[in-house]
Amino acid sequence: MKHQIKITPGQYSIGVVGLGYVGLPLVLRFARRNFNVIGFDTDKHKVESLNKGKSYISHISEQEIEKVKMNFDATADTTKLSQPDAIIICVPTPLDAHREPDLTYIKNTAIEISKHLRKNQLISLESTTYPGTTREILVPELEKTGMKVGKDFFVVFSPEREDPGNKQFPAEKVPKIVGGMTKKCLQLGKMLYEQVFEKVVPVSSVEVAESAKLLENIYRSVNIALVNEMKILFDRMGINIWEVIEAAKTKPFGFHPFYPGPGLGGHCIPIDPFYLTWKAREYDLHTRFIELAGEINSYMPYYVVEKLADALNRQGKSLYKSKILIVGIAYKKDVDDARESPGIKIMKILEEKNVKKVDYYDPYIPDIRKSRQICHPVFSITFNRKTISNYDAAVIVTDHSNIDYKLLQSACGLIVDTRNVYKKDYKNVVRA
Ligand code: SAJ
Numbered sequence: 418m419k420h421q422i423k424i425t426p427g428q429y430s431i432g433v434v435g436l437g438y439v440g441l442p443l444v445l446r447f448a449r450r451n452f453n454v455i456g457f458d459t460d461k462h463k464v465e466s467l468n469k470g471k472s473y474i475s476h477i478s479e480q481e482i483e484k485v486k487m488n489f490d491a492t493a494d495t496t497k498l499s500q501p502d503a504i505i506i507c508v509p510t511p512l513d514a515h516r517e518p519d520l521t522y523i524k525n526t527a528i529e530i531s532k533h534l535r536k537n538q539l540i541s542l543e544s545t546t547y548p549g550t551t552r553e554i555l556v557p558e559l560e561k562t563g564m565k566v567g568k569d570f571f572v573v574f575s576p577e578r579e580d581p582g583n584k585q586f587p588a589e590k591v592p593k594i595v596g597g598m599t600k601k602c603l604q605l606g607k608m609l610y611e612q613v614f615e616k617v618v619p620v621s622s623v624e625v626a627e628s629a630k631l632l633e634n635i636y637r638s639v640n641i642a643l644v645n646e647m648k649i650l651f652d653r654m655g656i657n658i659w660e661v662i663e664a665a666k667t668k669p670f671g672f673h674p675f676y677p678g679p680g681l682g683g684h685c686i687p688i689d690p691f692y693l694t695w696k697a698r699e700y701d702l703h704t705r706f707i708e709l710a711g712e713i714n715s716y717m718p719y720y721v722v723e724k725l726a727d728a729l730n731r732q733g734k735s736l737y738k739s740k741i742l743i744v745g746i747a748y749k750k751d752v753d754d755a756r757e758s759p760g761i762k763i764m765k766i767l768e769e770k771n772v773k774k775v776d777y778y779d780p781y782i783p784d785i786r787k788s789r790q791i792c793h794p795v796f797s798i799t800f801n802r803k804t805i806s807n808y809d810a811a812v813i814v815t816d817h818s819n820i821d822y823k824l825l826q827s828a829c830g831l832i833v834d835t836r837n838v839y840k841k842d843y844k845n846v847v848r849a
Contacts, residue, residue, distance in 0.1 A: 422502075422537060424608045426451035432501030434526050436463050436491060438754075439543060439577040440507035441474055442588060446613040448485035455501055456491040467491035475753045475781075476582050499533035503541065503609050506530075506555075507577065510544045511688065518547060518692050520554060527558035534562050539571040539605050541595075545630050545689050547696035550574075551623040556598060567599030573606030574623040576630030582752055592616040596626030634689040635707055640675040641686070642710035645717055648677035652848070659837040659848075679814045679835040679849075680717035680759030682748025687714065687757050718762040722770070724849035725812060725833045732831060734809055740774035741767055742798070742808040744825065745815025746782050750836075753781035760814035761785060764795075776808070780819055802828045812849075813838050 423429065431447045433440045436458040448454045458464055466473050468491050470483045482489075498504060508522035523544055530540060540559065542551050551574045556566050566572050575595045579588055593614040597603025603619055610617045620626050648658040658677055666674040681687040690707040697704045726736040746760035747753060755761060760777065767775045776798050777785070784796045798804050800821070805811065805828040813822075816836035826832060826839065832846045839846045 422539075422605060422608075424503075424605075424612060426612075427453070429503070430455070430501045432457060432498060432504040433507060434458075434498075434504060434530075435507035435509070435522070435544075436460075436467065437507065437509070438474055438581050439579045440505070441467075441472075441477055442579060443505060443507060443543075443613075444489060445477070445481055445485060446589060448489040450612055451488060452612070454485070454489045455497055456489065457493070457495065457498065458491065459493060461493050464491040464493050474581075495529040496533060498530050499535050502537070503539040504530060505541045505543060505575075507543045509684070510546050510692070511684075512691055516691050518695050520546065520550065523550065523554060524558070527555050531559050531562055534559055534564060534570055536564070536569050537571075539573070539602075539609060541573045541575050541606060541609065543575055543577040545576060545634070545685065545692070546627060547692040548624040548627040548631070549696060550627060551596075552598065567601055571602040571605045572598045572623070573602050574626040575606060575610060576626060576633075578630075578633075581754070589613060590615055592618050594618045594620055594626050594629050596620045596623040598623060628693075631689055631693045634685050635693065635710075637675070638681065638686050638690050638714065639706050639710040640673070641678070641681060642713040644675045644677045646713050649720060657848070676837075677835075678717065678759070679721045679812075680762060681714040682756065682758040682760075683754070684756045687711075718759050718766055721759075721763055721812060721814075721833065721835055721849050722766050724847060725810060728831055728833060728847040729810060732809075736767075736770060736772055738773055739809035740807060741772055741776075742805065742811040742829070743775065743777040744779075744811050744813045744820060745817050745836075746777045746779040746785060746797075747815050747817070750816055751781075751818055755779075755782050755785050758815070763812065763814060774808075778820075779815070780817060800824075805829050 430453040432455045433444045434457045436456045444454050444456045470479055470486060472479050472482055506526050508526050511519045513519040542555055556572055564570050573595050575593060578591045593610045595606040595610055595617055597606050607617050607619050651658045662674050665672055694704045694707050729736055729739055743760050743764055746755050746758055748756055748758040764775050778798050778800045810831040811825060811829045812833040813836055816838045822838050826843055830845055833849045834846050835849050
């Protein structure tokens with residue numbers, strides 16, 4: 418009788434490589450279902466923290482880690498990769514300095530898994546990447562062992578859809594796409610993810626699964642760029658883009674609202690599209706929408722600085738001699754993540770223009786020394802009437818819900834509002 422692999426808690430063990438905002442929630446989901454889980458990470462600090470029951474991710478509590486300590490271990494020891502029956506890869510896929518895909522983490526992980534690969538292991542790649550990565554990079558590395566995918570070991574691609582802090586759609590309720598290298602791979606991948614996701618969506622190939630994820634995020638990047646371009650145009654025409662969007666979204670079908678902003682932040686939307694742009698070149702194609710969206714979204718921080726300079730001029734002040742406060746430095750509202758944040762980009766542009774002083778306030782981010790865009794440590798100011806009144810202008814970049822905007826409006830002589838926080842018109846508020 419053909420060897421039937423059973424995926425049941427207690428018998429079938431799970432390995433997760435990469436314990437970040439995607440990997441750690443996955444660890445907890447499987448561990449809560451009583452699977453034995455080994456978490457792998459090269460960052461020893463993360464490994465030590467987790468094994469002490471500590472969390473380094475703000476939306477994951479220590480209690481949640483405590484609850485799974487009996488069947489979860491974190492390790493940096495890759496020789497243990499032969500142990501788990503399934504290994505889920507959740508490592509970063511950044512862009513390099515030339516905005517090209519950097520698959521270093523995936524390649525290194527594939528090499529480590531290959532060293533310890535054993536029969537019947539199921540490997541799932543979740544990292545967002547260009548279509549073809551699984552088949553052209555991951556599988557060949559694993560087949561260097563002499564074992565054959567679909568026969569001796571199994572491989573699927575299943576895009577992550579983690580949206581940190583999204584209460585409306587907890588991840589287990591978000592359908593999980595799975596594409597397999599072979600039918601048997603797909604069958605196993607489906608069985609694996611059905612343990613922790615309410616709905617699993619099998620697709621016909623790993624490429625379809627890789628591509629679906631990119632489409633989801635390119636859709637956002639292009640539509641955000643569209644409203645950003647409309648904002649610039651309507652601003653010149655004296656039309657309030659925010660009111661236009663509110664009116665347009667009364668259409669119950671065929672329209673999804675996106676909102677203009679100071680630029681694109683985060684580790685998905687500004688980055689994922691360029692994975693497809695890069696791959697498309699192999700097929701002599703320019704992904705013009707993606708690249709145009711990238712151009713427009715990348716210009717937005719500069720646009721905000723231009724609007725700030727104009728507004729200061731109208732007060733007879735120069736940007737050069739002014740003290741500027743950036744309000745909200747996280748990459749999006751009510752999160753504590755500053756990666757690729759437009760706020761940091763705006764600070765950098767202002768510093769390059771030798772503005773007299775640039776500070777920031779963000780209740781979620783006490784300091785941004787870790788941000789690679791800013792080399793010197795920078796700390797959030799305390800936010801009160803006295804400190805706010807020290808600045809010639811404040812720029813609202815990320816409109817966290819827990820900021821006192823009334824205080825800001827009454828204490829600062831000029832506010833550049835990039836998020837339509839102030840619905841009413843105020844003499845000292847400029848929309849940008
Ligand atoms: N942004 C705008 N205007 C908008 C929406 C977003 O300027 O209308 C900006 C945000 O301020 C931020 C950037 O774009 O700087 C990205 O925002 P995002 O809402 O896309 O949030 P992300 O980067 O956390 O995207 C994630 C993605 N999730 C995954 O990749 C698993 C994305 O697919 C989700 O749709 C998105 O969360 C979400 O809906 O929250």
